[in-house]
Each structure stands twice: as C-alpha cells, then as structure tokens.
Amino acid sequence: MTAMWADTTEAVGGLSLLDEPAGEVSGTYLSAYIPIAFNIRGDLLFIDTRAGKSSGCVRGFMGENNDQGESWPSINALLEEVVSSLEHGQPCRGWVPGIDEGWLHWEFP
Known part of the structure; x- marks a missing residue:
C-alpha cells in the first residue's frame, strides 16, 4: 500500500x-497504518x-476518499461495538450483520 500510494504521499x-x-x-x-480488515x-x-x-485508533481507508477521520478510539472499542451489534441484532455504524x-x-x- 505504501508503494502504491508513494506518489500521492510525496504530493501531500x-x-x-x-x-x-x-x-x-x-x-x-502511510507506513504507520496497520491494516486489520478489508x-x-x-x-x-x-x-x-x-x-x-x-x-x-482505528480508522478507515476508502480508496479515493483516502484515510477517513477516527472511527474508534481503539481496537478494543471496535470489537466491543461489533460484539454488541451481534448480541443485540442492531446495526454497527449503519452496517447490519447477517449470516450467509x-x-x-x-x-x-
């Protein structure tokens, strides 16, 4: 990813x-971004x-929109929100879980 975005990194x-x-x-x-899901x-x-x-903090990288603002303050906060979503059948930041x-x-x- 850092190589793919090298020209943009230099430009910004x-x-x-x-x-x-x-x-x-x-x-x-950036090289300081550690991917955890895609x-x-x-x-x-x-x-x-x-x-x-x-x-x-956990953030999103959405291609053309690049890196987004902070989404969760930590991976623990992300996992707690996902677990709560699954346990209660509620959306997580608008995303609805399902089993297929x-x-x-x-x-x-």
Whole structure:
C-alpha cells in the first residue's frame, strides 16, 4: 500500500506526515497504518500507530476518499461495538450483520 500510494504521499507532504498526530487525515496511505480488515472493494480498516493522544485508533481507508477521520478510539472499542451489534441484532455504524451459509457478513442498507 505504501508503494502504491508513494506518489500521492510525496504530493501531500511526504514523510513529514508521519509526524502528524494519530487520527489526523493525511490524504494518503502511510507506513504507520496497520491494516486489520478489508472488503472486496479494497476498502480497509487500519490502526493508526502515529504518536499522539489518538495513537492506536482505528480508522478507515476508502480508496479515493483516502484515510477517513477516527472511527474508534481503539481496537478494543471496535470489537466491543461489533460484539454488541451481534448480541443485540442492531446495526454497527449503519452496517447490519447477517449470516450467509455460516459466514458473517455486513450489509449497508
């Protein structure tokens, strides 16, 4: 991902973006982003490991929209929200969980 986004990274600030605090939108994919989940379109969730009070927050990277603002303050918060969604059959940030042939999937109505 860092190689794929290298030109964009250079255009929007280069390696100095790594000095920005975690949670700040950079407009590119940085080496400080650790991917933890993705979908078939290539959108992904990542942990922002840059320094700052939001270090460890979970954020989304949605292709053309690049890195999104902070979604969850930590991976624990993400997992707690997902578990609650599954236990109560409620949407998680608009996504509705379902089971298809034994596989968990999420739909965005």
